[in-house]
Amino acid sequence: METIERDVVIVGAGTAGLNAARDLRAAGLSVAVLEARDRVGGRTWTKTIDGAMLEIGGQWISPDQTALKELVAELGLEMFSRYRDGKSVYVAPDGTRSVYDGDMFPVSARTGAEMQRMIGILDGLAEEIGASEPWAHPRARELDTISLREWMSQTSDDQEACANIGHFLAGGMLTKPSHAFSVLQAVLMAASAGSFSNLVDEDLLLDKRVVGGMQNVSLAIAAQLGEDVVLDSPVRALNRTDGGVTAVADHVTVNARYAVMAVPPNLYSRVSFNPPLPRLQHQMHQHQSLGLVIKVHAVYETPFWREEGLSGTCFSPNLLVQEIYDNTNHGDTRGTLVAFVPDEKADAAFELGAGERRRVVLADFATSLGAKALEPVVYYESDWGSEEWTRGAYAASYDLGGLHRYGAHQLTPVGPIYWASSDLAAEGYQHVDGAVRIGRATAAKIVARDAD
Numbered sequence: 001m002e003t004i005e006r007d008v009v010i011v012g013a014g015t016a017g018l019n020a021a022r023d024l025r026a027a028g029l030s031v032a033v034l035e036a037r038d039r040v041g042g043r044t045w046t047k048t049i050d051g052a053m054l055e056i057g058g059q060w061i062s063p064d065q066t067a068l069k070e071l072v073a074e075l076g077l078e079m080f081s082r083y084r085d086g087k088s089v090y091v092a093p094d095g096t097r098s099v100y101d102g103d104m105f106p107v108s109a110r111t112g113a114e115m116q117r118m119i120g121i122l123d124g125l126a127e128e129i130g131a132s133e134p135w136a137h138p139r140a141r142e143l144d145t146i147s148l149r150e151w152m153s154q155t156s157d158d159q160e161a162c163a164n165i166g167h168f169l170a171g172g173m174l175t176k177p178s179h180a181f182s183v184l185q186a187v188l189m190a191a192s193a194g195s196f197s198n199l200v201d202e203d204l205l206l207d208k209r210v211v212g213g214m215q216n217v218s219l220a221i222a223a224q225l226g227e228d229v230v231l232d233s234p235v236r237a238l239n240r241t242d243g244g245v246t247a248v249a250d251h252v253t254v255n256a257r258y259a260v261m262a263v264p265p266n267l268y269s270r271v272s273f274n275p276p277l278p279r280l281q282h283q284m285h286q287h288q289s290l291g292l293v294i295k296v297h298a299v300y301e302t303p304f305w306r307e308e309g310l311s312g313t314c315f316s317p318n319l320l321v322q323e324i325y326d327n328t329n330h331g332d333t334r335g336t337l338v339a340f341v342p343d344e345k346a347d348a349a350f351e352l353g354a355g356e357r358r359r360v361v362l363a364d365f366a367t368s369l370g371a372k373a374l375e376p377v378v379y380y381e382s383d384w385g386s387e388e389w390t391r392g393a394y395a396a397s398y399d400l401g402g403l404h405r406y407g408a409h410q411l412t413p414v415g416p417i418y419w420a421s422s423d424l425a426a427e428g429y430q431h432v433d434g435a436v437r438i439g440r441a442t443a444a445k446i447v448a449r450d451a452d
């Protein structure tokens with residue numbers, strides 16, 4: 001087995017790890033990035049399936065995600081806008097389908113007012129608490145020990161309003177049921193995107209994509225790093241030494257002065273730490289888990305919904321398929337729809353055989369967009385829960401009470417070992433932008449420490 005010497009070993013060639021490596025190298029430190037998979041990009045993955053280019057993982061960029069946008073430009077990549085002309089579709093809890101303009105669901109005046117009131121409260125909390133240290137706020141414990149579902153039912157007796165607000169945060173973002181995470185966690189999610197209103201506004205949140213695919217960001221950085229990115233090398237052990245740390249991967253060992261664990265927290269325990277991590281980290285890491293969502297891709301000969309004056313944007317909080325969007329590739333004559341089946345609905349969908357699941361999912365597409373949706377030429381389900389080196393989607397959040405209890409410690413290095421992934425970001429939390437930010441911030445911390 002080859003043994004190499006570097007200043008910093010980075011575990012994971014996702015967006016965070018690659019950005020950390022890029023900045024460390026620019027600061028004059030030598031790096032090795034060890035990646036378990038046979039590809040870079042982690043939770044961003046652009047793949048051609050049955051002749052269709054699909055974004056299997058993260059893809060959208062919002063206007064405020066400036067770290068990612070600047071990186072995309074720096075790497076010479078281009079962006080394009082999501083198709084959004086025409087009306088959206090809403091399928092109410094009673095099954096009634098309606099088309100509408102704007103970003104407010106066509107609900108009754110009372111439900112609409114309740115939704116606006118709850119959005120106002122959540123916007124106020126997000127502004128007051130912020131994304132960088134939600135655990136430090138005087139109300140942190142109070143808000144972290146009540147689930148979003150319980151809080152919503154105490155805040156409003158309008159069930160449709162609660163279901164819709166819950167939809168944005170639970171199924172739509174944290175991909176866990178709203179009884180499984182706290183209001184503080186929901187507020188962090190909202191604050192990390194600027195406000196709760198931003199999360200509700202799909203035109204803002206799902207604004208742009210990278211031409212050729214989001215994975216190109218990681219591929220471009222990996223090309224710059226060359227042989228310092230080593231694929232097919234799951235790190236099995238991180239041994240702390242007098243000189244720093246030794247990373248033992250399947251085919252290579254790296255002796256380094258620092259290590260960056262650029263993997264989601266649910267995977268930390270896949271690595272043997274010698275000596276073991278402190279009690280606090282052992283405990284904390286057991287309270288961080290990934291949500292679950294099936295990202296469904298359906299490609300059609302034409303974007304038929306556009307001819308009918310529809311944007312392709314559909315919300316149906318009570319159906320298996322909760323959200324649908326036009327995801328047609330740049331310059332493509334075919335039309336692509338993407339949809340999401342989150343948390344407990346994903347559990348139910350996975351109980352079905354593949355053929356039956358496809359039938360049920362496409363039936364939901366047809367409820368929103370008509371019978372033509374039943375016959376895609378390409379159909380594919382992104383199943384990140386089955387990916388050994390991810391195990392869920394989109395990202396990690398704490399269980400009830402975990403954020404205020406452990407959040408302040410999640411970035412504390414253990415000796416020479418640092419922690420960096422989008423799951424731990426403040427701004428851009430759970431997003432590719434957050435992975436860029438935390439990767440770069442971690443590199444800056446190591447450079448500063450090294451200069452001392």
Ligand code: FAD
Pocket residue numbers: 011012013014015016017034035036037040041042043044056057058059060061233234235236262263264267270271295382384389390392393394395420421422423430431432433435
């Ligand atoms: P990862 O990308 O998970 O990188 C971690 C890397 O570490 C992986 O490559 C993994 O293989 C590797 N690894 C793990 N364990 C080891 C080990 N022991 N040894 C070596 N390597 C290891 N974000 C957006 O901004 N917009 C979106 O539209 C969006 N949609 C999404 C849709 C889906 C289906 C998913 C899954 C995610 C989506 N996200 C989106 C979230 C976004 O993709 C992630 O937040 C981001 O890509 C995470 O980057 P990361 O570098 O922090 O972690």
